[in-house]
Amino acid sequence: MFEVVGSDIERLSDTDLRSLVVRLATSELRKLGLPLSSVTAGGHQDAADGGLDVRVECPAALPRADFVPRQRTGFQVKKPDMAASAIREEMRPKGALRPAIVELAAQQGAYIIVSAQGSVADKPLRERRQAMRDQLSDLATSDDLHTDFYDRDRLAAWVNEYPGIAAWVRACANRPLDGWSSVDRWGGAQAKGPFLTDASTCLVDESRKPGEALQVLDGVERLRSELRRPGRCVRLIGLSGLGKTRLVQALFEKDVGGDPLDPGLAAYTDYSTETRPSARDMARELIGRGEPAILIVDNCNPETHSELAKLCSESGASISPLTVEYDVREDEPEHTDVFRLQAASSDLLEKWLEQTFDYISQVDRRTIAEFSHGNFRVARALAETLKRGETLGQVKSHDLFERIFRQRNLEDKSLLMAAEDLALAYSVNGEDISSEGELAQLAAIRGIEARQLYEAIAELRRRDVAQARGRWRAILPQAIANGLATNALVRIHPDALDNLMRSASPRLCISIARRLGNLHDSREARAAAARWLVPGGALGDLFNLSGDGLQIVTNLAPLAPADVLNRIGAEVDAHPEITAKDSSHRWEWIRLIRALGYDSEHFAAAAALLVRFIAAEPEGNKSNSAREAFAEMFHLHLSGTQAPPKMRRDLVEALLDSSTPAFQTCGLLALKALLKTSYFSSITSFDFGARSRSWGWEPKLNRDVWDWYVQAIRLCAMAAVRFDEARRILSGNVRGLWRYQACHDALEDVAGALLQKRPWIEGWIALRAALRFDGEQMPPEFRERLEALIDRLKPTDLLHRARAGVLSLGADGWDISDGETDDHEGMRPWEKAALMAQEVGRELAHDPAVREEFMAELMVAGDQQRAFECGMGLAEGATDLNETWALLLSDSRRPTSRAAIRRCSGASSGAATISILRSHSASWRTPCTAAVWCKPCLTCRRAWASTM
Template sequence: MFTVHPNEIKDFTGDELVELLRRLLYAEARKAGVPLRGVHVPLQITVADGGQDARIIWTGGEASTDYFPGRDIVFQCKAKDTGNVQWEQEVWTKPTQKKTVPVKILNPAVRDVMARGGSYIGITAKALVGNKPADRVKAIKKGITTAGGNPANLASVDVYEGNKLAAWASAHPGVAVWIKQRHAAIDLAGFSTLDHWGKRADTAAPPFVDSPDRKFSLGPYEADAIEFSQLAARLVAELDEPGASARIWGASGIGKTRALHHALSTSTGLLDGLASANFIFCDFGQVRDRLWDVANQILKERSAAVLVVDGCPLDKARELNALARTADSQLRVITLGAEGLDHDDHCVMIRPTKADRATIRGILRNKLTKAKSDELDYIADLCDGFPRIAVLATESHEKNAILKSVNDVAQQILDAAGAERDTVRALECLSLFDSLSPDENPAAFDELAETLVHMKGELMYENLVIAARKHLVERSHGTMIAQPRPIADFLALRRLDYLRPSTLIGFLGSAQPQHRNAMLARWRFLARSRTLSEVIHMLLRGSFADANIIHPDVAPYLPAFVHVEPDRTGAALFWAIVRVPLADVGAIAVTDELVDALRLLASRQDSFRPAAQIVLRLAAVAPTEGTQPIMRLLRQLFQVTLAGTQADDRRRREALEEALEEDDPRIRRVGVEALGAMIQTHISRSEEFEQIGAEDYRPEWAPDDHGTINAYFDWALQRLLDLWRKDIELRPGLLKKAG
């Protein structure tokens, strides 16, 4: 499919021939081994007047290639070949080409390249046979001699006619595809150039909205990120070496394909030339049967092509990457798909972050020109940084007016995606979970489908696959996640309205631990559900009542309960821990989930005091040395800032004052720990401040000024001094805290 025939270029116009030459020069330059990111190895390709259509000069790399006889070459294009006289005259300046001008003058390009000892090559689209190419070379040399020059000063003189141009183009698949698509209306067997790739319906419309602030992550840390403007250059740099590969991965609908296309298509200069000459684009779903033949053909011909495969599964991407790393390979690979890793030893992993609000609003504004600002905000929130969902939202507006109800807009987006009833029900079920892996335990998956949406497991799976194609489900490493989250929340809340509390209680009690935990992880986003509130109320009055609330088997439920019913859950924990003798508290299993629940309760101003009392009692029976989670939480809650709570300095002092008045020495001892945290100046914490459920946002408290900080320190130091005077047994610990 990459074999170019002379008759495919014989009718090229002058402009088309120059464009063909431009692509060939970039492709051959890559093959010449020129380090494209090395400014110390300059590569210059220009289009200008003065006797040349293109020129290439380079240093480093190969001294010559099959089609570059040396490092300094001037090219002259003639779309039509009219004979020897035409080529003889081409080396002269325009005014002296007239028959009436007796003295001929060499044009600047020929004069200069001759002075440098470079090469001169004529280019024509017409196929010449027999001795005609050699005759044209003789005519060029004659013209140089007639104008007083010496063709022997040139390293070489040649004419690349239609036959040689076709062979040259056949050596570069990216150029071959461009030639074959030049007048084609469709992709060539699924393979296309950058221009044709951009004409696909899902790429061409709506207009791309620039995202200058959007980030692309190259690793697990924030520092491992590049800006959108750096994407094309970074890819080209990473693919400089033969056999290199890159993968752009992320959730369906996040904008991987359009971001890559726009980054490449808007590149200029060197990057534009490389994308035009070396890149071959395809969609895995369309070419899966031919992909390996094409890749092997590129490999066999040692072409420096970059094969870009959209919608490529991770396992197939790894096979392609391994093929590219074969000995003597010049192939490079870029794959795009949902699955990926933060790091791979053999492949550069690039993950687009969610689009910022300005980008999403820009997509919406393109079509929703009459929408008000608050209406756009409603829709932008639901899109959750997914450009494709924003496009669906604009499509829904073609049939429906914008409504100010978030639920109405969510339903419109689902309608625009063409989600049928069974697909929506499957999405409702998936939305109840943080994620599901249908093949991890097929029987359990089938059972939850039957219980929660009354569907056969196979039917639910089939509909989730359909939803994934509509960008409403992310599929990665065998897991499925409903997306974007605001629409998943809408669907989950609706499904919860349809379920009896007893059904949910029964499911939670019998579900596999991974399914139970995946459901509980979603409750923080579904706190408005009356069904969930009723579930918690029933469990706290029943199997989780009284001391059962602190049983290890109940621990996984606690953070989810706090998100939905913080006051009710906090009261249950208070009575189970604070209202029992301290000796019995030592028998309580302080699980990570219990600590998380207390951290959430303490983050609220209204529940800080009882939560702090619980933390103090649990810490009182824990070893003070070491890094027990409950001790870390205690110290955090009383440090002057970054305490992770809305409670101000006064409320925290009051909570601790009560503990310091206790008769039990163990409580006073842990009070000293809290006072020690209060006077610390090196402050940090590992967790972010987390808001509970659907409560209105209230910021974490921070001191207003140095006066507040100093007063906090002074109070703590005074209490430490008081304890020194009153309790001799505490003095060793006090000395340690004081310094």
């Protein structure tokens, strides 16, 4: 039936002809147990070069020679017929014997010319063979070289030894058998791309008692081992869409596991389409030929499988049937090894989605994987709905539903309705059939008994569309359950559904809400949520429903985002204690509001609610804080909102323009987030029912990124007029901003504007840090502009040089030393900075007005980098230490300074004063602190104590 004739070979293209010789040589070596890597293919057949089209170089001698006659054999493949003159030109172009032929002779190899159009009888064949020998007349080792000529008929005879290759040739020649094909022409949604695996167990060998669970690669090897045994019959079962066909295809792939099966022995058919000849007739044909073969029948019904198993077992055949079926009944056919394929892991399914649908966001891939429950066919159906803007939640393909739910069973409307009722809940207690149990509550919708739902679950589990975990039962995949639940909502009266929500246990209410939250495309589901959320509805009082109520509303939120936002606002108005720092479920409220702000039309309302939560937090609060969730909404990446950049900037500007301090604080928090350039992360999840989601608005072009930061810099410049914090925010991000050339003009402009008010020391230090850490990698023009800006910002007057060199004004913890170059040979940057601070101290000693102003700042500053060195400079520059000391004591008598000294006497705030004391005491031996004084310095001690 698969028989190939010479005319089929003649119809092959040049590329197909060379591929055919490669396939044949590979199958020949596999049959002999030799490494397949011995076969290599070269350039185009008609290329005028000295190479061979196909070369075989085995590391060991052939145990049996046939169409590959020698350990080293070269094939020259030509589509045209090769007469004697053509042979001479091929072997001796320009009169010289090809080097490849000389090399084969030296290796005692073989040289074969293959002609697709040549069809020669015995005499012409001898003539062509003789013509080949004539070209070797001047070759000393010609007797060591085996030569031969394969015309199309001899090539067809070789092909007919391998049914899989014969099927491929017939398909290439446009003469396929109806429904039959070779391995590489299999269809199927998942039979493309590399075979993906992970460490999960997804194949069960049910021929062993109890069934042995195998990781997929172990299962591949087990299946290969079984199919290599002549007459062995294997059946692979599993729910439709789990990847059974792709797994079978992997059995023949060299990149999957160890030694693959020979694809040349495989004949494949999908029995869901018309097939001629039948699988049974094909099996008889292959058995009659007596050659090894692997007969693969996909979507094979139980009756056909039984016929094949019986046929092979009774005849002692050399063929090995492999049947594949989506009907997962648990009967075990005779003479059959049964393997059950289980659902793939979510991680593996996500990997496949990324490979197959690269346009889908990572958030949507995770959602699809969850709804698909390891089912590739369901995942494909859901992924394709994104192109039409439909929900991710349910499969709308009736054929796929029939294959997964009904399988080959007769239609059962009672079972279908029971499945719809059960699917209303994400999961249900399937063991309790008492009148108070969840089965009874669901059964009351149609006025049936809980026992009937219990029996339905048992049948659904047999079909593998319901699964058990402890006492809990769930319809799976969720995409199928979502479709069933949608149908249930259409036929159930709204009053019956409302009564169920009022009377059901909190756990069941949460479960039902979670299911309905996936059905935002359902008019009935949206209407139910609207009824339940109004005051007086089943969920009318969110606050008093406590944690359960909040979970229910969170589950329903995808149905009505605007309504839920309004209700939360009303709840916060009525119960402001919800926003309190120690409020229970505070984080759940924040997370829900954050998710509701995804769509641009809900962004402002969600952000305003988060502002109310932030306003209720004490300064420095870290527990369940809304600050980070709020700030993330203004990040360039991972924002979790589709609000466009201008909408976000407008909100920041409105917050900064407010007269309410809490709003201003949030505006500065958002402004800082707008300027963030690296290390983006998120503390919240992004999935939202069955709605399509992503990480939020993302820049599509570099221009989008540049515009984002340039506009943020300008907004920061406007804010700096009113808020000193805006100056610090900009300096804290200037290093990352300078990496964008588009920001250079904006940063130079804002630096000029800030300088008009006062020196921008924080920015100067931050830019010096950028020069030190990033300067070497910068393009020369970037570095030149940066150095010019640094020089422009450099503080020149004594007061600001003192602030820059002594106080900690650097951005992100950097200080003045970070702008210095470390040549690893001279003075370290921090040593240079210490000397600069000491020099500032010397100058302060001679400028009483500046010294008084600066020392007042120094005494109350929370952190100083080089106060001690400054004090040393003061002592060194003072013409009279006693006078300088007296002036410092006079400054310290101010109430603010006295409080600062009490707070950290002898530590950081008193460092400059202590350094003077050390210089004042010639015999100083121990550190001067508030508790320990140098003994000779009693006068200083009394003077200091009098200020306390």
